[in-house]
Amino acid sequence: MTYLIAQPCADVKDKACVEECPVDCIYEGERSLYIHPDECVDCGACEPVCPVEAIFYEDDAPEEWQDYRQANVEFFDELGSPGGASKLGMIERDHPLIAALPLQTRV
Template sequence: MAYVVTDACLDILDRSCVEECPVDCIYQGDRMMYIHPDECVDCGKCMPACPSDAIHWEHKLPEEAVPFKEAAVEFFDEHPDAAGGATPRGPVGVDHALVDGRRTDRAE
């Protein structure tokens, strides 16, 4: 794993990160994006592309965002069909349990 999407992406789904990713490893859940830990090549192009500063290098995650690192791993363990490129797969349509219970000011 190299980069992690945190809750700053929740209910935004801007997808600017997807447009910058050269290996198509950023998958769409229901309410946020997830970076596949085994597909990410650590290029870093996604981080500055994110308008909400939701993407962090795994080794410099803010303390409150550390659970999102494990959530990304578990998300892809739970959805093995989310592999081999996000574009052909399309949205996964569900989120990790960590995301399911979270509320944001942006949520309807």
């Protein structure tokens, strides 16, 4: 089990969760952040600091965002497990689920 980042993060990428993560497992795509399921230690530190409430324990994600569980896993299919997001910086792609979303604007 792990945490996942869902649709509210798209085009926001506040990164408060990145700062809070003790194991550096939150990676940045072009439009969203992604939690590496094999690197996450399930500490939950990221969840309460997310200003848009986009982070969920995978079993607690709302039904409408259940597809984001698989999106967080598949984002790392090509990348593998690099052992820390900070050394990679932004990864210039997103999972197709995120890439297909209409551009979100903050108000």
